[in-house]
Amino acid sequence: MTKIPAHIAIIMDGNGRWAKEKGKMRYEGHLAGVKKVRDIAIHASDMGVRYLTLYAFSTENWKRPQEEVDYIMSLPKIFFASYLKELMDNDIKVTMLGKMEKIPKVASEIFKEAIAKTKDNKGMVLSFAVNYGSHDEIVTACKEYAQDVKNGRSNDLTVDEFSRYLYTRDMPDVDLMIRTSHELRLSNFLLWQIAYSELIFLDRYWPDMQDSDLDDCINEYNMRQRRFGGLDEG
Ligand code: FPP
Numbered sequence: 566m567t568k569i570p571a572h573i574a575i576i577m578d579g580n581g582r583w584a585k586e587k588g589k590m591r592y593e594g595h596l597a598g599v600k601k602v603r604d605i606a607i608h609a610s611d612m613g614v615r616y617l618t619l620y621a622f623s624t625e626n627w628k629r630p631q632e633e634v635d636y637i638m639s640l641p642k643i644f645f646a647s648y649l650k651e652l653m654d655n656d657i658k659v660t661m662l663g664k665m666e667k668i669p670k671v672a673s674e675i676f677k678e679a680i681a682k683t684k685d686n687k688g689m690v691l692s693f694a695v696n697y698g699s700h701d702e703i704v705t706a707c708k709e710y711a712q713d714v715k716n717g718r719s720n721d722l723t724v725d726e727f728s729r730y731l732y733t734r735d736m737p738d739v740d741l742m743i744r745t746s747h748e749l750r751l752s753n754f755l756l757w758q759i760a761y762s763e764l765i766f767l768d769r770y771w772p773d774m775q776d777s778d779l780d781d782c783i784n785e786y787n788m789r790q791r792r793f794g795g796l797d798e799g
Pocket residue numbers: 577578579580581582583595598599602620621622626637640641644645693771
């Protein structure tokens with residue numbers, strides 16, 4: 566029987582190269598990427614994935630030209646205007662990971678609205694990492710913990726307790742991490758949460774990812790032996 570990973574995380578890479586190869590503008594690659602978010606989210610939900618976490622904008626992506634940053638920040642509006650109803654129909658709950666303060670209102674307000682509208686949904690949790698970076702997440706968690714200790718919390722911190730200070734506090738660790746466009750790096754994404762994830766690097770650019778690629782990744786995941794540092798079972 567196929568085991569469906571409870572938590573899949575995806576680094577959606579290659580929008581720019583996809584556009585360039587087609588003689589299009591970079592923004593057209595991002596726009597194609599938005600449609601792909603819809604397709605892969607619905608397919609993952611149909612497959613029974615419980616958590617799908619997508620890297621939409623990193624703490625380092627602010628270094629891109631302002632025009633591109635502005636365009637990427639307009640994508641949530643396009644995405645939810647087009648697909649919120651479908652997310653509702655599929656009982657999908659939207660959440661966000663990352664530092665909200667710096668995100669332009671045009672994006673943060675839309676996300677807040679989508680989060681509020683889907684908060685009672687019981688299906689897959691679809692999380693967007695926006696202004697997210699693992700280093701920042703871990704440092705922020707450490708600061709909050711230090712503050713709690715100052716306020717009287719005991720300082721015998723455990724791994725599980727520390728996890729509760731991260732943006733992913735309500736989620737299981739990532740089972741399967743996928744990166745498109747065959748870049749072999751993790752780019753500061755969920756570094757704590759992928760300690761024992763299976764990693765798959767796909768050759769395709771994000772806008773070209775197909776439902777069948779997700780199926781292939783899940784099949785590949787099923788062929789991996791996860792030992793979590795222990796020995797093979799049986
Ligand atoms: C990486 O490709 C992609 C991004 C930085 C943006 C990803 C965003 C989306 C796919 C849409 C997000 C949707 C919502 C609803 C927030 P790249 O531009 O780095 O590609 P390149 O490496 O080929 O240049």
